[in-house]
Amino acid sequence: MRYWSTRGLAAPVGFQEATLQGLASDGGLFVPEIVPQLDLAALKNLDYAQVAWRVMAPFCDIPEADLRALCEDAYGPKYGGAPAPLRADPWGHVLELFHGPTYSFKDVALQFLGRTLNYILTQRDERCNLLVATSGDTGSAALQSVVGCPRLTAVVMFPKGRVSPLQQRQMTTLLEPNTHCLEIDGTFDDCQAILKELNRDAEFKQRMRLGAVNSVNFARLLAQSVYYVWIYLQTGEPLQVVVPTGNFGNFLSAWLAYRMGVPTRRLALATNENDIVHRYFRDRVYERGQVHETLAPAMDIQVASNLERFFSMAGGGDQVAGWMAQFEKTGRVETPPLEGPEMVSGRASRGEILQAIRDYHEQVGVVLCPHTAVAWHVARRLPQLGPEVVVATAHPGKFPEAVAEALGRPYPGHPALEALRDRPQRVVSLPAEAKAVKLWLEGLSN
Template sequence: MNYVSTRGDNKKRTFSQAVLEGLADDGGLLVPESLPDFSREWPKWKNLPYNELAFRVLEPLATDMPEEALRQCCDSAYGPSYGGPVAPLREVGPFHLLELFHGPTLAFKDVALQLLGRLFGVILEQKNQELNIVAATSGDTGSAAIYGLKDVPRVRLFVTHPEGRIADLQRLQMSTVMNDSVFNIAVDGTFDDCQHMVKQLSSDLEFKRNHSIGAVNSINFARIAAQIVYYFAAYLQTPRAAEQVPAVVAVPTGNFGNILAAEYARRMGLPLACTVLASNENDILPTFFKTGMYKRGAPRATHSPAMDIQVASNFERYLYLLASENPEKVREMMTSFATKGELQLDANPGAQWSALACSNEKTLETVKQVWNRHQHLLDPHTSTAWWALEQVLDQFDPDLPKIVVGTAHPAKFPDVLRQVVPEDVPDLKHPTLEALKDLPERLFTIPAQTDSLKKFVTKGIEHGAEGVFLRSEEKAAPHG
């Protein structure tokens, strides 16, 4: 399987090369030349353990990796060290809840990043290379990346987040990790600023080559590939999977990676009747699906901070599908968007898509209703998907399985949830998170300027996190 740029740079890469490269040299995202068809295979996978299911899905996407190496990555990522079941499906009231928050950092991004860390380790050792990862996080990617990569040899990790715009517990999950190869960087700006800086840095080809820059954000296709697996896992757990009754799946959506994985799974043969995109008040994506207008706006702070995004970094891969995989059309669209800050297309997502924006008020109201009716606590992101699915229920046969993707443990957002549920609800706390509150932190602060990030990365490579902390001219800001 080869990987190509959505913007058509005429270069073909293996899976391993795509994993290390992250972003194409022309600024495009890497995608497989074709998708495997599992229509005849997936019904045989019902009783497979998660690690074996992951291997079956990933093998045709990673054809350059030795079978044993890929299998070991899957076995290690989804073995006892994961911390809990990877993707259990739980019946809650009228819906099935796909719980993706039982990993080390209690968020769905653990599923992909535990695997990506293993892939980096195997590939870098094989090639005798080092890699410097530069990432942006709106809350969960950073901690999941840190816990997936902190012990991987040959890797340094630089994680940027918008200062003061993520939950305290999300910050603590990152800033309390004291590994010399891990750098936590608070940016004086928004998450979109962080993403823009990381993309600009990765687009500076000379800097990228000289400093061996890679990516763990969902611009890295390996992240998407790993997420495809849990849609097969979820469907196979539904009561009528053997009958191949199509399912409806509702996905909290910010950067479009999670829901894109569902779309890829559908194109690989998984029977999904509809994918429901749930956004918060940052409604650039629902607006696009309704009007065809994709327009950058100012990010709004909401109760679901990981989705406070105006420019969805994975949306280009969906545009590539809409353009019938024509890279010239994608290049024209992205050039126009970069220049004008907006893009107008014919809005025709088809019956397989529905997209809604959930307000802060409805987010909390849904949390309260689900708790009162079912004694189950949702986090604010999952709440948006539950609400969105409720809005479109009458469009579907009552017998179709309806899946809500649960993306984070509610204990990561206690201050928000305490507004609508009793103080003594057990899931408002988690021992993993409580243990962080007494630990010291290490943070670095930089302005929202790509040059500042480049200078910091250069220092980090030379001196390590502890060395930079001691020498730093930046405002080193420990909170503990």
């Protein structure tokens, strides 16, 4: 299997090299040359780790026995809980993806990806610096993924004042020698722009041995696609999912499962006031807007990187480089309809998020995090086609202030997260400039 850049100028590479590079040298995202079809019957009655390595094997150039061992280690007892349990509710199911070490869906992919990167680097006797941009949960999951991986160092950039206090403490209280946090005076889009600019500097990227574990890394999307295959295997019903998304990676992972042959009825995308992806699916116009600070900070994005990968894989082909050049120049591009099942979208305001948390708690007795509340709000306003699965992306204990506001009373949160309040923090503050981050990284390597 070879991987090509969406921009068409970088040489094709294998899975291991694409995973190490993260972003292609021409600034594009790696996409597989083909999407293999799954033998779904062969996956029935297997546990999650067994399903994972079988789904990913056709995409990988890792020996089967080693890939299996990586998945069993990632999703075994060390994970903390079941990776993707389905909880029944009156409308279908909720896919709870928050039972890993940082209580976020990002753990499902990053526990696998950290081990895989360490495996590849060990085979090559190399090291790698992972530069990460986060709007919330990716940061702590990325940092946790390198714990115990001596060939990896993780450097996380997060926007100052734009992640929840607990999300910040999950990052800044992890004081491992190979984990570092940079507080950027800007938005997540600024962090993401810095990441892309430094990755486009081929000499710097090679000298600093930069890699990426954001959803720009195809291996992360591949690992996330497994839980959409898992939904089908557990329910026996065509996929009908509602996915909260910011950078479009989680939704694209569901679309990838569809492309692998998972029967699909409808994919629904849910977001907050930062609704660039909702507006794209409504109008087929990808247009940058102003970033709004919300109760669901992981969605506070106005440049959804994985739309570029979707454009390429869904039929955009050679047009994608031109589309992205236009978007980078003008902040706007229009595309024709692209390939996929029925795909719909919706958004939720601050008041609607709070109301969704209240309503679900009153009707079911379970508390949702703000991002999951966005998805549930959107789900309730779609035409009902039968039982659906709402994807729950974080433990509500990560957002105690928002939950308390919704319920009108103090919310105790999660004991392990509350314990972080008194721990020492380590963070470096930098301006939203690529040159500032570049200088800091160069100092780290000295």
